[in-house]
Amino acid sequence: MKVHIDLRSDTVTKPTPAMRKAMAEAEVGDDVYGEDPTVNALQEKIAQLLGKEASLFVPSGTMANQLAIKSHTQPGDEVIIEASSHPFNFEGGAGAALSGVQFHCLEGRRGILDASQIEEAIRPLDHHFPVTRLICLENTHNRGGGAIYPVEKIETISRLARDRGLLIHLDGARLWNASAATRIPLCEYAKWVDSVSVCLSKGLGAPIGSLVAGSKILIDRVHRFRKMFGGGMRQAGIIAAAGIYAIDHHIERLKEDHKNAKRLALGLNEIRGVSIHPENVETNIILFDISQTGMTASLLTEEMKKNGVLIHPIGKTQVRLVTHLDVTEEDIETALNLFKEVLHRK
Numbered sequence: 001m002k003v004h005i006d007l008r009s010d011t012v013t014k015p016t017p018a019m020r021k022a023m024a025e026a027e028v029g030d031d032v033y034g035e036d037p038t039v040n041a042l043q044e045k046i047a048q049l050l051g052k053e054a055s056l057f058v059p060s061g062t063m064a065n066q067l068a069i070k071s072h073t074q075p076g077d078e079v080i081i082e083a084s085s086h087p088f089n090f091e092g093g094a095g096a097a098l099s100g101v102q103f104h105c106l107e108g109r110r111g112i113l114d115a116s117q118i119e120e121a122i123r124p125l126d127h128h129f130p131v132t133r134l135i136c137l138e139n140t141h142n143r144g145g146g147a148i149y150p151v152e153k154i155e156t157i158s159r160l161a162r163d164r165g166l167l168i169h170l171d172g173a174r175l176w177n178a179s180a181a182t183r184i185p186l187c188e189y190a191k192w193v194d195s196v197s198v199c200l201s202k203g204l205g206a207p208i209g210s211l212v213a214g215s216k217i218l219i220d221r222v223h224r225f226r227k228m229f230g231g232g233m234r235q236a237g238i239i240a241a242a243g244i245y246a247i248d249h250h251i252e253r254l255k256e257d258h259k260n261a262k263r264l265a266l267g268l269n270e271i272r273g274v275s276i277h278p279e280n281v282e283t284n285i286i287l288f289d290i291s292q293t294g295m296t297a298s299l300l301t302e303e304m305k306k307n308g309v310l311i312h313p314i315g316k317t318q319v320r321l322v323t324h325l326d327v328t329e330e331d332i333e334t335a336l337n338l339f340k341e342v343l344h345r346k
């Protein structure tokens with residue numbers, strides 16, 4: 001059966017014809033020499049959007065996060081992070097392997113931490129303890145179901161960090177979605193943190209690429225480590241052009257993804273046995289549980305796939321859906337009808 005609706009992730013988007021045209025026409029040079037005008041333009045654009053002095057183009061969100069962690073820490077340092085966060089769970093153990101840091105995990109509410117929790121986790125200055133150095137936040141929070149970090153919470157955490165001499169890295173793979181949903185400019189989120197990573201290849205629909213932004217001094221360190229990690233690219237303007245196109249054309253439309261996600265959540269809520277909190281669907285990610293239906297997430301995934309709809313099981317009875325550029329309003333109705341049919345067939 002031909003797959004026509006892919007709700008597994010917003011990473012599955014394919015470049016549009018107009019984006020491919022921008023890529024084909026991109027002016028390029030050797031970016032390891034700093035001579036690719038398109039990469040330079042993208043880096044300036046992102047630094048400006050985030051209100052930071054500089055930014056650096058890197059191949060993936062994982063590399064962006066790990067370069068930030070590497071640049072902020074020494075081996076043996078402790079990094080305070082949420083237990084279901086991306087850098088702790090889904091980056092292959094890179095924090096330990098590449099930076100030698102120890103993660104101190106705290107349980108958030110839908111991935112969101114309170115300053116008081118963080119304050120309690122900061123180690124006293126004593127030779128027995130690791131040195132607490134960095135706090136990592138994630139906005140929107142992937143496993144938190146696309147939850148938005150309230151900007152006031154980031155501000156409070158930032159004031160705490162400054163008081164205690166700690167740095168903050170924000171994993172902003174989907175910061176675009178937070179900003180689109182709240183209308184709070186990206187720079188208002190970014191101004192409270194020392195570094196921020198953003199992905200072009202999620203909801204924005206570019207095929208490849210992420211950036212790390214921060215002070216000039218920080219980005220110089222990130223640049224050095226990018227070379228060390230093997231992330232220096234040559235005529236990268238071809239892919240940077242897709243990023244520029246995405247920023248110019250695909251930010252506004254993120255609201256449509258959020259509307260589709262809400263519609264999907266409300267529809268799922270009407271299916272007997274589906275446990276979901278539509279009010280928690282703030283952006284483009286939907287989490288739900290089907291334990292009441294007696295069906296497993298893997299069986300549901302298989303049955304949906306037979307009918308051309310791809311979904312992502314994230315637990316025995318939990319499923320994640322993500323809306324994006326290549327999912328239309330009509331696709332949402334098609335998927336909902338299929339969910340109804342499959343969940344009630346058994």
Ligand SMILES: *Cc1c(COP(=O)(O)O)cnc(C)c1O
Nearest residue numbers: 060061062063086138142171173
């Ligand atoms: C996707 C994602 C990343 C980075 O993913 P890559 O696949 O390495 O580009 C980082 N953080 C979050 C929250 C993500 O969802």
